[in-house]
Amino acid sequence: MAMDILRNYKALAVDQSVIREFGGTTLFSELLDLIMDESMDVYVSRAFKLLHYCIIHQADDKNIMATAAMKEFCGVLLPTRKLHTVQAIETVDFITKVETLDDVCIVTTKHSLFNKRILEKNPDFKCDICILSATEAHICHGNEELRSYIPKPDVSPLAFVNKYLDAPVYCNVGDIVITGNDKQIELTKRISNGAEGMVFNTNDPRIVAKIYHKGVITPLRWNKLTKMVSMGIKSVGICWPQDLLFYRGVPVGYTMMIGKGKTLGNIFDGPDAITNNFPKWKRIDVVDTLVDLLEKYIYLHMHDIVAGDIQLKNALLYSSSALYLIDMDSVQVGNLPCPVGTEEFTTPDLWGKNFSEFLRSLHDEDYSIAMLVFSILFCGLHPYATRKGAETLREEILLRNFPYTLDDSDEEHIPVGGYNYIWRYLPSYLREMLYGVFKEGKRYETIQWYETILYYKAELSSKAYEDEEAYKVFPKMDYKMTAETGDAYSESKPRSFEKTKFMGLSDPNIYKPQEKYSPFASNASTPRNYTNDRSGSQGTGAFVPRQQGNTGADTAADNKKDNNQTGLFGKFRKGLFN
Incomplete structure (x- = not known):
């Protein structure tokens, strides 16, 4: 049996790619049997659940087996309290914390998003990584062996x-x-x-x-x-x-x-455009749109796809529930490069290069995703758009002349139109991430943006802010429709489906309700309560892949488990991975 190579480890850290790629196969069954036979503890990152959300919300038939496998995985491990979440979402942080465990092996797949991040970031680690494929399970002892086993791909000669x-x-x-x-x-x-x-x-x-x-x-x-x-x-x-x-x-x-709607560039084009197209929108609808975008790009990343040319014109929006990525034929797939790019959304590191002659990295994509996050939250504004600044946007980008401050001490260079109020009403944790990217040159993985935006959405949904201005698309401003449109796409209204509740990550049929079920062993493993309630959305759209209701990440009953603070689970609750 291929899984016998893992028999001598005390614990496994399982990457989500194992569920997605091998769920429903003999290899996955062997892995689960081994875990139970050897009474192993299993650790996952915070990204584990979030990646599964992204898979479910795409409503792609190819993922039926993966969804069923998640149910089996959680259903087998939870009763024995063997499933634990490491308090880390960024790749290197997760590896660093996993290394503190005794006799542990990380289990992933050859072309996983996790592996791609490791190979790009090149962290120094010594723990074992098991690479699963359809034909074998291979153990790499540390980073050097991993890089030797999975060499960096060369751009296709066809380019x-x-x-x-x-x-x-x-x-x-x-x-x-x-x-x-x-x-x-x-x-x-x-x-x-x-x-x-x-x-x-x-x-x-x-x-x-x-x-x-x-x-x-x-x-x-x-x-x-x-x-x-x-x-x-x-x-x-x-x-x-x-x-x-x-x-x-x-x-x-x-x-x-087929996709319906107008491009994001036509809708997120300042106060008049967004108000004319969606006069009833609130801030949560803007956030819903951003969540949908991030989920789709993460889903592509999980398939070894780098979008490359990320910009507002490459998506159609019908409502906050119906968004379509278009122009997919230009993306980078494996070692086949994306030959095009938009300078305003591309990291300056790549300016001047022939896009068709090299492979973009996820690190490059992280910059473009950050640009997208800011542009959506600020209704189409570029993060380096300023008043009284340099002569060109290109200069502003190179100088990192980000006109926003964390303490709101200087608003002189922020463009007029209420954008200073959008910045003021963003939560501090989101402002710090945006400031870190555009002023300090930091990069965050797309999954980190997704986690943060979900938390922001949860706060908006739960009315966590006292000031009602926080829920407006443009706080402190009173923009009215300037044209009799009121809809992003008025002809042939798309058919809508009744939204049903998705009660847990383990649901193999996301369009049917089931009993509440939490797939994780401890509420402490989730520092933030995420919800996917779409009730704040104004539009129905052609499809509603994201379902209303509790996604199983915040079930209160999980708090009742293992309160005696003993054993591995007790150590976990005491903050071993904080």
Whole structure:
């Protein structure tokens, strides 16, 4: 048995990728049997639950087995009080704290988000890491062996091939294109025309077709599309390539799920734009939109995908419950690079480089995610937009001329329009993170932003702030509609589903209610109470993947366990990992 290699350890630190990639397989069953046979303690990071939230909320059929595996994992370990949460969410912090345990091994997978972070950050550690694959379980003793076992990938040679695969063919309305499995798709209506190609409605109302212009399909692009289709991602709200398209035997494009709404850039474009599109929005709706964005990007990261070109025009928004990532064909998949980028959202470390000739890191993406967080919270404003500052935005970025202070002592350089009040009414923990990035040059992992924004949402939902201004999109301001729109997308209202309660991380069917069930052994393992109540949302949207109700992370009954402070669990409650 492959899992016998772990038999001599006293404890395991299990990465969430093990559940996602091997849930429902013989390998996962062997691992669970080993844990129970040897009475092992199992440790997880705070990211463990949050990553599972991101998986559930994508409503992707490919994750059914992973959801069931989480139920089995928690159902087996909780009754024996063997599941513990290490008080860490950042990767290196988690490893550092796990190393303090006796005879422990971290269990992860070869292409996991966790491994990618380790290889990028290159921390000095000596503890063992078990890398699971479909064929083996391999033990690496410390960082050096891990880096030897999983070498840094080189950019694909296809990135340097400038030939084109297309022939002189032209598709338009009424033409029939063929998918890779010989299905006929009719192009019924052209809905947009961009620099790379055209997007058409099809005879299947669920999908649209992107047809490239001549001189666009390179070997890199087609190879990437082929790989993306093979990944089978069908997440609600991620317009991922579903089928390759051919016309007269020539590659011409791909199909994707349809999205509705306006781009974030059109909606988050100052007070008038956001008020005209969503006049009834509150601050929690802005936060809901941000939570949805972060979940989708984290979900991509879990699949070894770096978005690369993160910007406000690459997502459509119908309501705070219906958001769609678009232009997915440019993302970086494995060693196939993202060839494009937007300077205002890209770390200055990459300026001037040819994006198609290198692989972006998650560290690079962390900067873009921070830009996205600020831009959404500030309704489209760039963090380095200032008054009385440098002549260009580029200069402001390079100098880190962030116009906000932690003590609100200087507001002279903050743009007019009420943005100073948005800053004042943000909670201190969020202000400190934003200040750390844009003034001090720090980086936070996307999962850290997600945890923080969830906590902010929980405070808004529970009315934790006394001042009612804290719940307004623009505190202290009284912006009114300047146009009779009032909707981000008024034609053909998308069908909505009745929101049901998701009572626990272990629910294999997220659209059906179940009894309250907490998948973690101690409320002390969760320093913040997260809720996913969508009742504050103004819109219903085409899909509601995130469900109302308790997600199982804050069940009060967990407080009752092991109050005698004895054993490993007692040490945990005393703050071993604080």
